[in-house]
Amino acid sequence: MPKPNNTMHDTKYVFVTGGVTSSLGKGIIGASLAKLLQERGYSVTIQKLDPYINIDPGTLNPYEHGECYVTDDGAETDLDLGHYERFLNIPTSQANNVTTGRIYQSVIHKERRGEFLGKTVQVIPHITDEIKHRIQLLGKTGDYDIVITEIGGTVGDIESLPYVEAVRQLRWDLGEENTIIIHLTLVPYLAAAGELKTKPTQHSVKMLMQSGVNPDILVCRTEHHLTESIKRKLALFCNVKQESIIESIDAETIYDVPNLMFDEKLDVVVLNKLNLSSDKKPGLKKWNEFLTKHKNPKSTVEIALIGKYVELHDSYKSITEAFIHAGATNETKVKVRWIHSEELTTKNVVKKLQGVNGILVAPGFGDRGIEGKIKAVQYARENNIPYFGICLGMQMAVIEYARNVLGLANANSTEMKIDTEYPVIDLMEEQKTITNKGGTMRLGAWDCKLDEKSKVFEAYKNDLISERHRHRYEFNNNYLEQITNAGMKTTGVNPKTGLVEIIELPKHPWFVGVQYHPEYKSTVLNPHPLFISFVKAALKQSKS
Numbered sequence: 379m380p381k382p383n384n385t386m387h388d389t390k391y392v393f394v395t396g397g398v399t400s401s402l403g404k405g406i407i408g409a410s411l412a413k414l415l416q417e418r419g420y421s422v423t424i425q426k427l428d429p430y431i432n433i434d435p436g437t438l439n440p441y442e443h444g445e446c447y448v449t450d451d452g453a454e455t456d457l458d459l460g461h462y463e464r465f466l467n468i469p470t471s472q473a474n475n476v477t478t479g480r481i482y483q484s485v486i487h488k489e490r491r492g493e494f495l496g497k498t499v500q501v502i503p504h505i506t507d508e509i510k511h512r513i514q515l516l517g518k519t520g521d522y523d524i525v526i527t528e529i530g531g532t533v534g535d536i537e538s539l540p541y542v543e544a545v546r547q548l549r550w551d552l553g554e555e556n557t558i559i560i561h562l563t564l565v566p567y568l569a570a571a572g573e574l575k576t577k578p579t580q581h582s583v584k585m586l587m588q589s590g591v592n593p594d595i596l597v598c599r600t601e602h603h604l605t606e607s608i609k610r611k612l613a614l615f616c617n618v619k620q621e622s623i624i625e626s627i628d629a630e631t632i633y634d635v636p637n638l639m640f641d642e643k644l645d646v647v648v649l650n651k652l653n654l655s656s657d658k659k660p661g662l663k664k665w666n667e668f669l670t671k672h673k674n675p676k677s678t679v680e681i682a683l684i685g686k687y688v689e690l691h692d693s694y695k696s697i698t699e700a701f702i703h704a705g706a707t708n709e710t711k712v713k714v715r716w717i718h719s720e721e722l723t724t725k726n727v728v729k730k731l732q733g734v735n736g737i738l739v740a741p742g743f744g745d746r747g748i749e750g751k752i753k754a755v756q757y758a759r760e761n762n763i764p765y766f767g768i769c770l771g772m773q774m775a776v777i778e779y780a781r782n783v784l785g786l787a788n789a790n791s792t793e794m795k796i797d798t799e800y801p802v803i804d805l806m807e808e809q810k811t812i813t814n815k816g817g818t819m820r821l822g823a824w825d826c827k828l829d830e831k832s833k834v835f836e837a838y839k840n841d842l843i844s845e846r847h848r849h850r851y852e853f854n855n856n857y858l859e860q861i862t863n864a865g866m867k868t869t870g871v872n873p874k875t876g877l878v879e880i881i882e883l884p885k886h887p888w889f890v891g892v893q894y895h896p897e898y899k900s901t902v903l904n905p906h907p908l909f910i911s912f913v914k915a916a917l918k919q920s921k922s
């Protein structure tokens with residue numbers, strides 16, 4: 379695509395910092411800005427720097443940090459990367475997510491290799507140099523006109539300091555027309571005073587300035603519109619031009635934010651500051667077609683989501699977003715009935731699942747709650763309710779079938795019971811010698827060959843697909859014959875290894891289990907075919 383009057387060949391950098399509180403939605407603001415710039419013809423990517431010591435979020439409990447998002451190249455990353463992909467419709471990679479742990483790990487490896495021989499290794503310059511290097515990695519590929527870098531955490535946190543210093547230095551190195559800083563802040567409304575308050579923002583901007591960094595743009599999260607006088611005040615006391623004070627009012631859905639930012643001219647202000655042309659208007663045509671369908675559903679389906687982290691919905695972020703995309707395609711609202719797998723028993727399964735139009739058993743690790751998941755599978759199978767099993771949810775479907783149809787009582791996965799009599803789900807041979815927990819699962823994109831007589835082939839309309847993985851255990855092929863003879867079909871297999879990727883029950887209206895994670899690849903412009911097909915089946919169920 380021709381670049382709008384873009385004579386510069388160097389990548390421009392946009393940094394997004396956060397002030398006042400966490401959870402203001404830097405990821406969504408970054409993704410929305412990127413979307414608008416992409417629509418204007420620029421090639422954009424987004425990166426997230428996380429100031430914690432874990433090498434990646436792969437070892438974090440979802441209660442701590444929400445879902446762990448997986449990229450094609452097998453990186454276990456922050457869930458914000460999911461937003462980047464869903465908004466931009468382009469894949470991210472390991473380079474798009476860096477943690478303090480990873481920064482220190484590479485500096486320490488360099489030290490051991492003798493690369494700093496004779497020098498004292500310090501936060502400044504060694505850690506900050508490594509941060510600067512990581513920030514520029516994507517820019518230096520030559521693939522992007524603009525790289526947006528989201529700095530995790532809140533300005534003023536001890537662990538954010540080296541990042542802010544690295545940004546200050548990059549600004550110095552690359553020049554002001556090549557780097558800008560957007561500070562996302564909160565302008566709270568005090569009901570008792572009936573007023574919006576600017577003081578927290580003033581303080582957080584002062585904090586940034588103490589580190590030698592002046593924000594160029596303030597994006598202000600607010601529950602009420604910012605008046606001109608509030609904007610004037612923020613501009614005066616925060617040393618930011620008034621047109622660069624951008625209101626970010628609470629939205630009905632995150633998918634409204636690109637439009638809201640367009641109305642506020644965030645993209646125009648950014649391009650002007652970066653000396654880039656802004657002639658081509660963002661159309662957001664397909665985006666808004668999706669939004670219209672999403673906001674005007676013609677019907678509703680209810681889908682039970684069975685998981686053990688349901689108290690924190692962010693643990694299943696990509697799944698619920700994939701429902702939103704697939705719901706819009708079907709012009710249907712997908713209502714999620716959250717069900718804790720530990721609370722599902724033989725006694726209450728009918729009561730808890732009655733009336734749902736589809737059942738999804740979610741991914742997960744360890745044995746907590748698995749008996750409840752198996753009960754949910756049985757209910758779906760016996761009552762012809764559309765069933766979608768993802769990763770652990772596929773494994774549970776195999777176990778349920780082995781127990782209740784094949785009569786292999788107590789069949790299990792060796793993850794749950796190491797000495798189970800019937801290990802229908804088992805560890806892969808190459809996994810048996812692995813002792814490290816971090817980054818050692820079967821991760822990232824793997825091919826899968828589909829059986830042309832299957833629900834999945836109907837959905838994908840293609841016989842070779844590639845999907846992302848994150849698991850250690852597999853369908854045990856020693857039971858393949860027995861299970862398929864009993865009526866469960868394996869309709870997707872890895873063409874190189876013969877590992878089973880998909881199981882189906884052909885006699886059931888819609889019963890599909892996948893060993894991979896389709897939810898990671900669903901985007902606004904490309905809703906995932908399996909989610910579309912599952913929601914369609916739920917819709918059919920609701921009408922029967």
Ligand code: GLN
Nearest residue numbers: 741742769770849850851
């Ligand atoms: N715990 C299972 C495994 O490791 C499933 C993992 C998942 O659901 N992502 O194989």
